Amino acid sequence: MTQTEAGFQPAGPANLALGKSEVRTVAGREMLVARGQDGIYYAVASQCSHAALSLEGGRIRGTSVVCPHHGARFCLKTGKVLGPPAHEGIVAYPTRVEENEVMIWPL
Numbered sequence: 001m002t003q004t005e006a007g008f009q010p011a012g013p014a015n016l017a018l019g020k021s022e023v024r025t026v027a028g029r030e031m032l033v034a035r036g037q038d039g040i041y042y043a044v045a046s047q048c049s050h051a052a053l054s055l056e057g058g059r060i061r062g063t064s065v066v067c068p069h070h071g072a073r074f075c076l077k078t079g080k081v082l083g084p085p086a087h088e089g090i091v092a093y094p095t096r097v098e099e100n101e102v103m104i105w106p107l
């Protein structure tokens, strides 16, 4: 399916410092909205695939997030696992910034 303009939902202000993140609710789903060290905003599922705990407070390393519970690392761009103990990736949502607002496609 082609992404249309209507698919992006407002997800709060683009006010995160580099390497910071916070959990925001978009279209009824909790997501981890993060600003990578590259300055780009990303959004991934807020729940870690290892033990279903929250990624909130996880350290941002480059363009990845490290789960604060057991250290699994996920790519913020793709949601793929980059480090154990998780085996499965998490959902990564299309994200962009429009007029200082983070916009996320909740899929």
Ligand code: FES
Pocket: 048, 049, 050, 051, 052, 053, 067, 068, 069, 070, 071, 072, 084, 085, 086
């Ligand atoms: S809950 Fe995230 S690594 Fe265990």
